[in-house]
Amino acid sequence: MSKTYYDPADLRKFGNISDWNKELGDSFFEYYGKVFEEGSLTAREKSLIALAVSHTEQCPYCIDAYTKDGLQRGITKEEMMEAVHVGAAIKSGATLVHGVQMMNKVNKLEM
Amino acid sequence: MVKKSLLARNNDLANTERQMEILSNGIFANGELPTFAKKIKETNQFPLRPKKLEILQINLGYMCNQVCAHCHVDAGPDRKEIMTQDTMRQCLEVIEKTEAHTLDLTGGAPEMNPHFRWFVEEASKAGIKDFIVRSNLTIIRANKKYHDLPEFFKKYNVHVVSSMPHWTRGKTDKQRGSGVFDKSIKALQELNAVGYGMPNSDLKLDLVYNPSGAYLPGDQMALENDFKKALKEDFQIEFNSLFAITNLPISRFLDYLIASENYEDYMFALVEAYNPTAVQNVMCTNTLSVSWDGWLYDCDFNQMLNLKVNSKVKHISDYNEDLLQNRNIIINQHCYGCTAGAGSSCQGVVA
Numbered sequence: 335m336s337k338t339y340y341d342p343a344d345l346r347k348f349g350n351i352s353d354w355n356k357e358l359g360d361s362f363f364e365y366y367g368k369v370f371e372e373g374s375l376t377a378r379e380k381s382l383i384a385l386a387v388s389h390t391e392q393c394p395y396c397i398d399a400y401t402k403d404g405l406q407r408g409i410t411k412e413e414m415m416e417a418v419h420v421g422a423a424i425k426s427g428a429t430l431v432h433g434v435q436m437m438n439k440v441n442k443l444e445m
Numbered sequence: 446m447v448k449k450s451l452l453a454r455n456n457d458l459a460n461t462e463r464q465m466e467i468l469s470n471g472i473f474a475n476g477e478l479p480t481f482a483k484k485i486k487e488t489n490q491f492p493l494r495p496k497k498l499e500i501l502q503i504n505l506g507y508m509c510n511q512v513c514a515h516c517h518v519d520a521g522p523d524r525k526e527i528m529t530q531d532t533m534r535q536c537l538e539v540i541e542k543t544e545a546h547t548l549d550l551t552g553g554a555p556e557m558n559p560h561f562r563w564f565v566e567e568a569s570k571a572g573i574k575d576f577i578v579r580s581n582l583t584i585i586r587a588n589k590k591y592h593d594l595p596e597f598f599k600k601y602n603v604h605v606v607s608s609m610p611h612w613t614r615g616k617t618d619k620q621r622g623s624g625v626f627d628k629s630i631k632a633l634q635e636l637n638a639v640g641y642g643m644p645n646s647d648l649k650l651d652l653v654y655n656p657s658g659a660y661l662p663g664d665q666m667a668l669e670n671d672f673k674k675a676l677k678e679d680f681q682i683e684f685n686s687l688f689a690i691t692n693l694p695i696s697r698f699l700d701y702l703i704a705s706e707n708y709e710d711y712m713f714a715l716v717e718a719y720n721p722t723a724v725q726n727v728m729c730t731n732t733l734s735v736s737w738d739g740w741l742y743d744c745d746f747n748q749m750l751n752l753k754v755n756s757k758v759k760h761i762s763d764y765n766e767d768l769l770q771n772r773n774i775i776i777n778q779h780c781y782g783c784t785a786g787a788g789s790s791c792q793g794v795v796a
Contacts, residue, residue, distance in 0.1 A: 346713055378667065406656065406663040408671050410613060 345395045378407050385414055386421035448512055450521040451697060458700045459519065461751040467699065468778040472709055478716050481780045488721040492773040493729065498766065500732040502549040502745060502791070503536055504528070505558040507737065510587045513608075513621045515655055515698045517749055520553040527557075528737040532761065533564045535739060539764045540571045545733070547575040549791065551745065554584045556594060569601050576603040579653075579791075582632040583625055595639045604649040605641060606688070606791075607633070610657045612675035620657035633682045642684040651686045653793075659707035661714060661785055662689035665794045688793030691715075693746050693782035715781040723788025726795035729774045735761055743774045745791070750779070 352359025370380050381403050388396030404414050451459040458464055472478045485491045506527035509520035540548065548568055555561055555578055565576065578598065585594045598605055609629060610620045617626040633650075637643060642650030652672065656662050669687035676682040692698045694711060702708040729743040733754075739761040742748040753759045756772040788795035 342710075346717065377664075378671075402660050405658060405660045408611065408654075408663060408668055410611075410616070 340394050342394075342398065345398055348395070378409065381407055381409065382413065382417040386417040389418050390421040390425050450507075450512065450519045450523055451700060452519055453521070453523040456700060458696065458703075461749070464695055464699060464750060465777065467703070467708075468694065472712060473778055478712060481776050481778050484716070484719060484781075485721075485724055485776070488724070490721065490724050493724070493727070493776055494773060495770050496730045498543065498545045498731060498733060498770060500547040500549050500728075501536075501540065501543060501545040501735065502551060502732050503735045504551050504737055504745065504748065505553065505555040505561060505564070507553045508557050509553040509581065510557065510584055511554070511581055511622050511625065513697075514701060515620060515657070515692050517693055517696045517698060517746060518553060519696045519749070524553065526737045528560075528739075530560045530563070532737070532739045533560055533567075535761045535764075536564075536735060537567050537571055539761060540568055540573055543766060546573075547577060548573045549577040549579070549732070551579040551791075554581050556580065556584050556591060562597060565597075565601050565603065574602075576601060577606055578603050579606050579608075581621075582607045582609070582629040583621075585632040585635060586628045595636050595641065598636075599639050599641070599648060602647065604651070605636060606651045606653060608655065609633075609652045609672070610655055612672050612679070616657055620655075630680050630682065633676070633684070634680065637681075637683055642682075644683065650684045651688060652684050653688045653690055655690050655692055659702055659705065659711045661691055661718060662789070665689040665787065686793070688791075689787075689789070690791070690793065691782045691785055691789035693779045695746055695779050696749055712778070712781070715785045718785035719781060720784055720786060720788060720796055723784040723786075723796040726788065726790070727780070727783045728790035728792070728795070729783075732791070733769065741769070746779055746782075747775055750777070752777070 349363070352363070370377060370384070373380075375383075381400060384396070385400040385404055388400050401414065473480050482491055485493065504518075507518055507520045507524035508522065508527055509516075509518075509524070510522060512521040550561075550565075552558070558564070565578075568576070580594075585591050597603075607629070608621070609617065611617050614626040617629065618624065633642075636650055639648070640646040641648040654662060654668055654672070662668065665687060668689055672687050673684070676684070694702055694708070694715075699708070702711050729747075732744060734742040734745045734748050736742065736748050740748070741754045741756075741759055741761060741764075742752065743754060747753075752775045754769065754772055755775050756769050758765050758768050783789050783795075786794075
């Protein structure tokens with residue numbers, strides 16, 4: 335075992351997932367590939383969504399992959415940062431909106 | 446920001462043998478990645494052989510007014526290698542008898558060669574109809590003596606191919622030097638003004654996109670659409686096509702990859718994106734590259750690695766097309782740069 339949980343070199347081994355279950359692995363990668371194809375949303379828009387979600391998931395592999403993917407598509411760093419802020423806003427909003435629950439509970443418990 | 450060539454900085458990588466050593470050792474020597482020869486053997490494409498010769502690509506010299514961070518030529522103002530008129534005369538003799546229909550002039554900044562215009566005029570007399578000049582754009586604005594280049598190009602119906610890494614100032618200047626973006630925009634507007642790249646005009650203006658960093662180019666068509674939209678909206682600029690070109694791991698780009706610790710990842714990315722279909726149309730199969738001092742190479746990259754053609758004929762003064770066409774193309778690990786994804790050549794994607 336390596337001494338850290340995450341090794342950047344592991345990202346390029348992602349495909350090996352299929353080695354231990356070919357059917358499910360292959361299905362996943364086929365699905366994954368289709369999701370990112372040009373559709374009602376452009377591949378460029380999907381790349382930015384993926385980048386934002388990579389951050390909310392705090393997945394270092396995904397951040398690595400979708401930062402590079404963005405650069406390859408000519409997406410600017412300003413656009414990438416805006417996308418990350420969208421993720422961050424939803425994350426912090428999701429925390430904060432639970433404040434309503436806290437308020438409800440206080441109002442219920444207090445005389 | 447890079448200000449001088451590797452050569453002027455006495456950088457280890459100015460030595461082509463050192464570059465070859467790096468490309469042959471490490472991850473390729475220990476078997477982590479297959480060598481290019483091994484890879485193309487898998488699909489019975491070894492040895493790589495030329496097809497019909499279509500393009501003669503002549504490097505008029507390594508002198509350039511820019512010092513781009515990724516330059517595979519290691520060009521710059523401090524490079525003094527310039528093609529002489531004598532070597533040009535030898536090229537003209539070849540132009541008269543070659544099967545090739547296209548003359549592709551590159552550099553450095555080819556326009557900085559003092560005999561550039563004479564050479565274009567003579568080549569035109571010798572019957573060349575299809576001229577390409579790989580212009581860095583800023584040369585047009587660099588000095589008064591270059592201001593009329595758009596008119597000169599137009600007179601000989603030169604097909605202008607220009608580098609433009611991005612439609613934003615920041616990314617362009619980071620790769621090509623401060624102020625390059627504004628000058629390039631001005632130059633493109635001037636080319637448009639004489640008819641280059643305009644709808645219904647015969648004057649062709651194409652742009653070349655190289656990634657400004659350790660990643661591969663995205664889809665050429667998608668990038669072209671983004672470039673067209675942005676340059677039109679922001680600057681009313683028109684152009685014909687965008688060629689997305691992969692940076693090959695040699696010279697200044699190799700130096701950058703190693704210094705930024707991106708070399709191994711980049712090579713993995715190239716090998717992973719290997720596309721056997723692209724191998725069929727790599728540019729060394731229809732192009733011959735001539736250096737400023739008349740030596741012959743399979744491509745401009747092999748020229749920069751000092752890998753002369755594997756033929757009895759190695760110099761323009763001994764040119765013999767039949768002998769040259771019957772050769773094996775020299776390959777090494779840098780060739781993965783031309784076969785990644787949709788492939789890459791001086792004319793953009795190949796697969």
